[in-house]
Amino acid sequence: MERSPGTTDAGPAARAERLLLPAVAVLVPICLYVVFRTVPTESRMGVVQRIFYFHVPSAFAGFLGVGLCALFSALYLWRRNRRLDLWAHASAEVSVLFFTIVLLTGPIWARPVWGVWWTGEVRLTSTLVLWLLYAGYLVLRSSAESPEQGARFCAILGIVGALDVPIIYYSVTWWRGLHPRVLKVSGGQGLDPGMERALLLCSITFILLCLFLILFRVRVGQLQDDVEALSLAARSSAGPVETA
Amino acid sequence: MILPHVQSLVLLLQEPTTGFTAETVGARPEVVERGLFFLNLAYTTVWVILALYIATLSIRLRRLSRQVARLKERAGL
Numbered sequence: 001m002e003r004s005p006g007t008t009d010a011g012p013a014a015r016a017e018r019l020l021l022p023a024v025a026v027l028v029p030i031c032l033y034v035v036f037r038t039v040p041t042e043s044r045m046g047v048v049q050r051i052f053y054f055h056v057p058s059a060f061a062g063f064l065g066v067g068l069c070a071l072f073s074a075l076y077l078w079r080r081n082r083r084l085d086l087w088a089h090a091s092a093e094v095s096v097l098f099f100t101i102v103l104l105t106g107p108i109w110a111r112p113v114w115g116v117w118w119t120g121e122v123r124l125t126s127t128l129v130l131w132l133l134y135a136g137y138l139v140l141r142s143s144a145e146s147p148e149q150g151a152r153f154c155a156i157l158g159i160v161g162a163l164d165v166p167i168i169y170y171s172v173t174w175w176r177g178l179h180p181r182v183l184k185v186s187g188g189q190g191l192d193p194g195m196e197r198a199l200l201l202c203s204i205t206f207i208l209l210c211l212f213l214i215l216f217r218v219r220v221g222q223l224q225d226d227v228e229a230l231s232l233a234a235r236s237s238a239g240p241v242e243t244a
Numbered sequence: 245m246i247l248p249h250v251q252s253l254v255l256l257l258q259e260p261t262t263g264f265t266a267e268t269v270g271a272r273p274e275v276v277e278r279g280l281f282f283l284n285l286a287y288t289t290v291w292v293i294l295a296l297y298i299a300t301l302s303i304r305l306r307r308l309s310r311q312v313a314r315l316k317e318r319a320g321l
Contacts, residue, residue: 051283101289
């Protein structure tokens with residue numbers, strides 16, 4: 001169904017956004033309480049290990065954004081629907097946001113634990129490459145000659161960039177990297193059940209936050225399109241108008 | 245006299261070589277303080293980034309809504 005310019009979308013996306021906001025608002029304080037009050041302190045790293053509960057969920061949220069961007073990009077190349085491009089753009093932007101958090105909190109954890117802020121470890125490098133690819137996606141979109149050209153090039157980059165995700169995930173296994181294995185520790189005991197529950201709760205919260213931000217960003221994109229459409233209509237009927 | 249140290253060493257050796265464990269240990273105060281500094285830095289970074297992004301989106305949304313209303317008014321919609 002086509003949406004008329006300037007009207008609020010009353011579809012499932014708007015309903016989901018309205019549901020996600022209170023859910024996230026309730027879950028975030030619960031996460032903070034669980035992380036700081038109930039989860040046991042890790043025996044060797046101490047309190048600094050608690051960075052893990054927001055670092056790892058941010059990576060999960062970033063992966064979700066990348067996956068959605070690739071999906072909507074592929075659908076856009078197939079259907080050439082502006083709405084799909086809007087969703088791909090929003091997903092890419094939100095994934096850059098979450099990977100920025102990952103790339104900042106990771107070194108903050110690494111400094112006291114590894115003794116260095118950054119190292120050429122393969123998971124770190126491949127995550128930085130992914131961030132650069134999607135940051136490039138956003139730059140490419142804003143610097144394209146026409147919106148259609150930008151959408152087409154970005155759709156291709158969005159799909160190609162997603163190929164880095166399995167490399168990041170399996171890098172620790174394939175290249176025996178330094179980065180701790182989060183979900184399964186071979187030869188060790190794995191995560192403590194309390195830590196596992198906290199990680200699950202924080203991951204759910206960050207995934208919901210990621211979905212909320214994508215929906216919010218889509219709404220902003222729709223309004224931007226509306227402004228452009230209305231400006232164009234106003235210009236064609238009554239001369240130039242102020243749009244800034 | 246040496247026995248407590250030997251016991252500590254035995255406990256250290258019993259720890260798994262990989263993975264996280266949940267035993268709460270009485271860490272040295274300076275280690276805890278150092279850890280708290282980095283923990284505080286990380287959590288501040290997370291919330292500042294998220295807050296800035298949400299604030300930016302909210303400002304853009306409000307500005308665009310005003311523009312749409314103005315343009316619709318001009319167009320007589």
